[in-house]
Amino acid sequence: MTTSRRIAVVSAGLRQPSSTRLLADRLADAAGRQFTARDVDVDLRVVELREHAHDLTNHLLSGFPSTSLERAIEAVTTADGLIAVSPIFTASYSGLFKTFFDVVDADALDGMPVLLGATGGTERHSLALEHAMRPLFTYLHAIVVPTAVYAATSDWGAEGAGDGAGATAPTGLTRRIERGAREFAELVTGREPRQAADPFAVPTPFEQLLAEN
Numbered sequence: 245m246t247t248s249r250r251i252a253v254v255s256a257g258l259r260q261p262s263s264t265r266l267l268a269d270r271l272a273d274a275a276g277r278q279f280t281a282r283d284v285d286v287d288l289r290v291v292e293l294r295e296h297a298h299d300l301t302n303h304l305l306s307g308f309p310s311t312s313l314e315r316a317i318e319a320v321t322t323a324d325g326l327i328a329v330s331p332i333f334t335a336s337y338s339g340l341f342k343t344f345f346d347v348v349d350a351d352a353l354d355g356m357p358v359l360l361g362a363t364g365g366t367e368r369h370s371l372a373l374e375h376a377m378r379p380l381f382t383y384l385h386a387i388v389v390p391t392a393v394y395a396a397t398s399d400w401g402a403e404g405a406g407d408g409a410g411a412t413a414p415t416g417l418t419r420r421i422e423r424g425a426r427e428f429a430e431l432v433t434g435r436e437p438r439q440a441a442d443p444f445a446v447p448t449p450f451e452q453l454l455a456e457n
């Protein structure tokens with residue numbers, strides 16, 4: 245039995261440093277610990293969408309991805325599980341985040357476990373995860389884990405604040421990250437590794453093609 249899984253991490257943050265990337269890294273680290281606890285190796289591939297922003301627009305206009313964008317898309321479509329994190333812009337996922345999933349084949353995420361995360365300025369927009377991001381991945385037939393993780397500016401401020409006596413109790417954000425990561429690892433390890441599509445595979449045997457003519 246294979247004891248390794250490919251995990252793709254997509255982060256759509258724009259700023260540098262990016263709180264979205266920070267959340268993506270925290271989710272990936274927590275998931276990594278969960279996989280290790282289950283004796284499963286992880287091949288982690290991070291896709292930082294700001295690096296592909298120009299290529300994504302060109303792909304929309306021309307219909308062809310650049311080599312680096314093609315590699316990024318392949319990292320996602322061949323993964324056994326996906327961690328997808330977007331900043332919240334105007335109460336929804338960002339345009340860059342949506343553009344990337346617009347150019348991914350609509351069937352490519354079918355049956356893929358997905359852990360969702362989002363960052364925002366206000367806690368009041370946390371439900372964008374549920375009314376915007378989750379339906380997008382449901383449409384793509386991905387299997388979205390029940391816990392989606394939102395980090396508002398105030399959550400980062402609470403990190404490391406401690407209890408006043410020198411101890412740092414886990415914050416609400418840390419607990420949400422751990423819970424989402426555990427659910428994600430359970431889903432991914434409970435499924436067989438996905439078979440990578442063979443680009444040279446002949447879908448219909450030649451004998452059959454000849455017999456039909």
Ligand SMILES: Cc1cc2nc3c(=O)[nH]c(=O)nc-3n(C[C@H](O)[C@H](O)[C@H](O)COP(=O)(O)O)c2cc1C
Nearest residue numbers: 257258259262263264331333334335363364365366
């Ligand atoms: C154009 C724009 C729109 C935004 N709209 C919202 C919003 O509706 N709700 C919210 O909570 N934060 C909003 N924000 C704040 C960002 O979600 C927040 O700063 C995010 O963490 C930035 O991620 P980054 O650091 O990875 O770039 C907006 C920011 C920008 C630039």
